[in-house]
Amino acid sequence: MPEIRVVNLKKYFGKVKAVDGISFDVKDGEFVALLGPSGCGKTTTLLTLAGIYKPTDGAIYFDDVLMNDVPPKYREVGMVFQNYALYPHMNVFENIAFPLRAKKLPKEEITKKVVQIAKKLMIDSLLDRKPSQISGGQQQRVALARALVKEPKVLLFDEPLSNLDAKLRMMMRAEIKKLQEDLGITSVYVTHDQAEAMTMASRIAVFNQGKLIQYGTPDEVYNNPKNMFVAAFIGNPPMNFLRDFTIEGRKYAVRDKAKIKLPREVEVDEGKKYVLGFRPEDVVIKEGKEEGAIQGVVYVLEPLGRDVIVNVMTDKTRELVKIFAEPGDVPKEGTEVSLLLNEERVHLFDPDTEEAIL
Amino acid sequence: MEREFKLTFFQRNSEKILNTVIFIILIIVTLPIILGYLWLIIRSFSVDVVRGFIPTQFTLKNWRFLWETMEGYPNIWKATLNTLWVALGVMGIEILTTSMGGYALSRYNFRGRSFTMKFVLVLHAFPTISLLVAVFYVLKVTGLLDKLIGVILLKASLEIPWGTWIMKGFYDGIPWELEWAGLIDGYGRMKVWWKVILPLVKPGIAVTAVFGFLSGWSEFIFVNTFIFTQETWTLSKYVKSIIGDFRFVDYGLVTAIGLFYVIPTLILYFLVSKYMIRLTIGGVKG
Numbered sequence: 001m002p003e004i005r006v007v008n009l010k011k012y013f014g015k016v017k018a019v020d021g022i023s024f025d026v027k028d029g030e031f032v033a034l035l036g037p038s039g040c041g042k043t044t045t046l047l048t049l050a051g052i053y054k055p056t057d058g059a060i061y062f063d064d065v066l067m068n069d070v071p072p073k074y075r076e077v078g079m080v081f082q083n084y085a086l087y088p089h090m091n092v093f094e095n096i097a098f099p100l101r102a103k104k105l106p107k108e109e110i111t112k113k114v115v116q117i118a119k120k121l122m123i124d125s126l127l128d129r130k131p132s133q134i135s136g137g138q139q140q141r142v143a144l145a146r147a148l149v150k151e152p153k154v155l156l157f158d159e160p161l162s163n164l165d166a167k168l169r170m171m172m173r174a175e176i177k178k179l180q181e182d183l184g185i186t187s188v189y190v191t192h193d194q195a196e197a198m199t200m201a202s203r204i205a206v207f208n209q210g211k212l213i214q215y216g217t218p219d220e221v222y223n224n225p226k227n228m229f230v231a232a233f234i235g236n237p238p239m240n241f242l243r244d245f246t247i248e249g250r251k252y253a254v255r256d257k258a259k260i261k262l263p264r265e266v267e268v269d270e271g272k273k274y275v276l277g278f279r280p281e282d283v284v285i286k287e288g289k290e291e292g293a294i295q296g297v298v299y300v301l302e303p304l305g306r307d308v309i310v311n312v313m314t315d316k317t318r319e320l321v322k323i324f325a326e327p328g329d330v331p332k333e334g335t336e337v338s339l340l341l342n343e344e345r346v347h348l349f350d351p352d353t354e355e356a357i358l
Numbered sequence: 359m360e361r362e363f364k365l366t367f368f369q370r371n372s373e374k375i376l377n378t379v380i381f382i383i384l385i386i387v388t389l390p391i392i393l394g395y396l397w398l399i400i401r402s403f404s405v406d407v408v409r410g411f412i413p414t415q416f417t418l419k420n421w422r423f424l425w426e427t428m429e430g431y432p433n434i435w436k437a438t439l440n441t442l443w444v445a446l447g448v449m450g451i452e453i454l455t456t457s458m459g460g461y462a463l464s465r466y467n468f469r470g471r472s473f474t475m476k477f478v479l480v481l482h483a484f485p486t487i488s489l490l491v492a493v494f495y496v497l498k499v500t501g502l503l504d505k506l507i508g509v510i511l512l513k514a515s516l517e518i519p520w521g522t523w524i525m526k527g528f529y530d531g532i533p534w535e536l537e538w539a540g541l542i543d544g545y546g547r548m549k550v551w552w553k554v555i556l557p558l559v560k561p562g563i564a565v566t567a568v569f570g571f572l573s574g575w576s577e578f579i580f581v582n583t584f585i586f587t588q589e590t591w592t593l594s595k596y597v598k599s600i601i602g603d604f605r606f607v608d609y610g611l612v613t614a615i616g617l618f619y620v621i622p623t624l625i626l627y628f629l630v631s632k633y634m635i636r637l638t639i640g641g642v643k644g
Contacts (some may be wrong), residue, residue, distance in 0.1 A: 052538050071539040079542045085535035089557045102544030146543070 001154050001186045002062040003028045004049065009058035011044050018044040020210035021058070027201075031177070032199035035233070036207030042190045046156050047206075049188060051075050061247065062154065063157040073102070073153070078147030078185075082159040084139045086131040092118075092142050093127040099150040115150045122335035126170040137168045144176070148183070152206065155180065155187040161196060173199055194234045198222065206230050223345075228275065228354040237280050237309060237322040242294065243351065244317070246274045253348065256316065261343045266357055268348075274357070283323045283339050285310055287331050290338035296321070298335045310338060361537040398620075402613035403494040420610035424618070431596065432588040434618075440506060441575055441592040447510035448574030449567050452521050457559070459518070461527025461551060475526075478519040486516065486579055497584055506590055509580045517573050528562030529555070544617075566624055575623065579642050593619045 005024040011019040019041040026032045034042040047053045049060060051072035060067045067075060078099075086095050093114055100110045118124040121141045126134055131142065140160065147155060160176070161169045177200045180187050191197050198203045198218045206213045206221060206229075214226040225231035231239040245253040250265040253276050260276065268274065289295055295315050302309040308330050310323045321339065331337055348358040363424075369376065397411065402420050404413035427433045463475055493512060494503070502508030520560075532555060540550035578594040585591065592598075597615050601607060 011474075047538070049537070049541055052541065071546070072538075073544045073546065074544075077542060079539070081535045081539060083533065083535055085533065085539040087536065087539075098540075099543040102549075138385055150544070 001028050001184060004154065004186060004188070005059075005061040006045070006049075007059045007061070009048065009060065010056045011048055011053055012056045014352075017210050018322060019048070022207075022212040023058075023207075024205050024212060024215050026186055026188060029186055031180050031187045031200060031202050032208055033187065033189045033191055033201035033204045035191055035194060035197040035204050036231070038192060040207040040212040042192075042205075042207045043158055046079075046158055046190045050077050050079055050156055076150075076152050076322075077154040077156055078150060078152035079156040080140075080143045080147050080158065080160040082162055084131075084143040084147065084163075086139055086142055086146075088131055089129050091130050092123065092134070095142055096122065096127075096145045096149050099146060103150065113149055114145075117145045121145050121148075122158060129176065132290075136164055136245070139171070140164060141173065144179075148179075152185065153348070155185045157187065157189040157191075159191055160189075162191075162193065169196075176200065192251075195236060198234070204234075206233060225347070225356060227347050227356055228277070231277055231349070231356070235279060239277045239279055239347070240321045240323075241349070242276045242314065242317070242319055242321070245276045245348075246270070246273055247348075253346070255294075257292065258294045260294075260341055260346060262346060262348065262358060263344050266348065268357060275349040275351050277349055278341050278345065280309065280322045280324045282342040282345040283321075283324055285312070285325055285331060286338045286340055287335055288338065289336065290340065293338035293340055295336070295338050298331050298333050298337055300333060312339065367403050372443070398613050398617050401609060402617050402643060405610070420614035421521055421618075423615060424610065431599065432591050434596070434615075436589065437593050437596045440590060441594070443512070444506055444577060444581075444592055445571045445574035448514045448517060448577075449509070449570035451510070451514035452517050452570035453516075453563055455518050456521035456525045457556065457563055459522040460527075460559075460562070461529050461555070463522065463526045464529035472488065475523075482516070482519040484516075490579070493580075494584065503584055504586050504590065506585070506592075508584060509577065511579055511617050512584075513574055513577050514570070517570055524566055524569075525559065525562050527617055528559040532558050561633045564630050568630050568633075571626065572623060575620075 004148060006025070007023050009019055009022050010017070022041075022045065024032075035043060036042050044053060048055055051067070051070060062075070087098065090098065096114045097110050098116065100113060104149050105113075108316040114127070115124060118127060121144060123138060123141045123145060126138060126142070131139055134142070140163075143160070149330075157176075161172055164172060173196060189197075189201060201218065203215065203217055204221050205215045210321050214221055214230050216224075221230055221234055222282055225234065225239070230239065230242070231244055244254070245255045245260075245268060246268065247268045248254045248259075250267070253260045253262060253274065255276075286293070296312040297315070299311040299320065302311065305327075307324050310325045310330060312321045313319070314321060323339070346358065347356060349356055397407075400411065400413050401407055403416055403418070405415040405417045405419070407413055422428075423431075423434045463471065497508045497512075499504040500508075502511070536554055536555055536558070537550055540554040541547065545553065576594060577592070578598065581592050581595050582598065585595065593615075597612070597619060600615060
C-alpha cells in the first residue's frame with residue numbers, strides 16, 4: 001500500500017480558494033481523518049486525491065510517484081460517497097461488479113469476487129435488488145463493497161456515515177475501523193463529526209477555511225489544541241472559554257477574585273488579557289463560594305444518564321460554562337457554586353491570534 | 359359537555375366547492391377539443407350528419423383512401439411512409455445531438471457556455487415563416503429542394519435547441535457523485551457517460567424523442583413549401599390538398615384522413631405519458 005504525501009496543495013475555483021496550501025502525509029496502511037466544518041476544503045482535498053480535481057498548485061505523491069495529472073482510473077483508489085452514489089439503474093450485483101468489469105476481468109472471476117465481498121459485508125442476500133429497494137445502511141454496505149472489491153491501494157471516504165441514523169452510525173464506525181485494520185489499506189476519511197474522527201483515525205487533520213490547522217493523533221489534538229478553533233471543534237461538549245484573564249507573576253491567571261494556578265510558567269504580557277480554556281471533565285463543582293475559584297450559578301442541567309452536563313452561568317461576566325458531573329451529587333438549578341479547575345489541564349489562549357499559549 | 363365546532367355550509371364544504379368549480383372550468387375549456395375529436399370520429403364513419411352531430415348512416419366509404427389510390431392524389435401508404443421517414447429522421451437526429459449537447463451544456467464549463475445557451479434559446483424563438491426565403495435558397499444551392507432529407511435536416515435543426523435545453527435539465531438532475539464514482543471505478547469520461555449517465559436520462563431521451571417524432575410527423579410548412587412532387591408528399595400535405603382544392607370539400611373524406619393522421623400521435627402519447635408526467639414534475643429520481 002502506498003504512502004500518500006500532499007505538498008503545499010492548492011485548489012482554486014475561480015476566486016474561491018477551496019484548498020489553500022496544505023501539506024500532510026499518510027503512512028502506509030494508516031487511517032487519517034480530515035476533520036472540519038462544512039466548506040473548509042476537506043472534501044475538495046479528498047477529490048483531488050481521487051483525481052477528480054486537478055490541483056491548482058502543489059503536489060500529490062503516492063509513494064514517490066507524482067499523481068497530479070494521473071486520471072482517476074489509473075490511481076487504484078476506492079471511494080465511498082456520502083450519498084453512496086450507487087448506480088440506480090443497476091442491481092446490487094452489477095454495482096459491485098462495475099469496477100471489475102472496467103478492468104475486463106473474466107466473468108467467473110467477477111462473480112466470485114462479488115459474492116466474496118458481499119458475504120464479508122453481509123449483503124449477499126441483496127444481490128438482485130436495486131439500490132432503491134434497500135435501506136440506507138444496506139446501501140452504505142454496497143458502496144463499501146464496490147470500493148473494496150477491486151482491491152484498491154488507497155481508500156477514500158467522504159462523510160460515509162452522515163446519512164445514517166445515530167445507532168447505525170455508531171455500529172458502522174466500529175465496523176469500518178475494523179475492516180480497515182484487517183485490510184491495511186491506506187485510508188483518508190473526511191468527516192465533520194469530531195467523534196468519528198477521534199474514534200476511528202490514527203491521526204486527525206483539522207481543517208478550517210481551506211487551511212490545515214493542526215495535524216496529530218487524536219490525543220494530541222484533544223489535549224494540546226493548537227488554537228481556539230481546534231479546542232472548540234474537538235470534544236463534545238467542546239472546551240469552555242473564559243475571557244479577560246490577566247497573568248500574575250507568570251504562574252497565575254487572575255480575574256476578579258478568581259486566581260488559577262497554571263501548569264507551568266508562561267512568557268506573556270502582564271498587562272494583556274487572555275482566554276482561559278478548560279474541558280468539561282476537568283472541573284469539580286462545589287456548592288458555595290470557595291476562595292480563589294471561579295464563581296457562578298447553576299443555570300440548567302442536561303442529564304445524559306451516565307453523567308450530567310451542568311451549565312453554570314458565571315457571576316458578573318455571565319459566560320455559560322458546561323461541566324460534566326456525576327449524577328447524584330449535582331447542585332440544583334439556581335445554586336451558587338464554585339468551579340475548581342484541574343490546574344494541570346488548564347489552557348491559555350491569546351485572544352488576538354487565538355493561538356494556544358498553554 | 360361536548361360541543362360542536364360551528365361551521366357555515368361554505369366553511370364545511372370549501373374543498374368540495376373549489377374542486378367542483380375547477381372541474382367545471384376545465385370541462386368548459388376542454389370541451390371544444392373533445393367535441394372536435396368526437397365530430398371527427400362520428401363524421402368519418404357516417405354518410406352525413408344532421409345538425410352538425412347526429413350521424414345518419416354508418417359507412418366505410420370515407421375510408422376508401424386506405425385501399426384505393428384516389429385520382430389526382432398519391433397513394434396514401436406512400437405518403438404515410440414519407441411522413442414516417444420525416445418523423446423518424448427528425449427524431450433520430452434530435453436524440454443524437456441533444457443527448458450529447460445537453461450533457462456538454464450541463465457538465466462542461468467552457469468559454470462561451472452561457473452565451474451558447476442563450477443563443478440556442480433565441481434560435482428557437484425564430485418564427486419559421488421568416489426563414490422560408492433564405493432556407494429555400496440554401497436548399498436550392500445544396501440540391502436538397504424537393505427532397506425529404508432537406509425537410510428533415512431543416513426541421514431537426516429547429517428542434518435541437520429546445521431539445522438540448524430539455525436534456526440539459528435532465529442531466530442537471532444527476533448528481534456529480536455518480537459520475538465521479540464511475541471515473542474512480544475505472545472508466546473514462548465517455549464510457550461513464552455511456553454506461554452510467556445515459557441510462558439515467560432515459561426519460562429525457564424519451565421525451566425529446568416523442569417531441570421530435572411528433573414535430574416531424576406534423577410538419578406542414580416546410581413540406582408545403584419545399585416539396586413539389588406527389589411521390590414525396592407527406593400526410594399533412596395530403597390533407598391540405600383535399601381541403602384546399604378547387605372542388606367542393608368532401609368532409610367525410612377529410613375527417614377520415616384526419617383521424618388516420620392523428621392515430622399514431624395518440625398511441626405515442628399513451629406509451630410515453632408516464633415520462634411526460636415526470637417532465638412536468640422535473641428531474642429524474644433513481
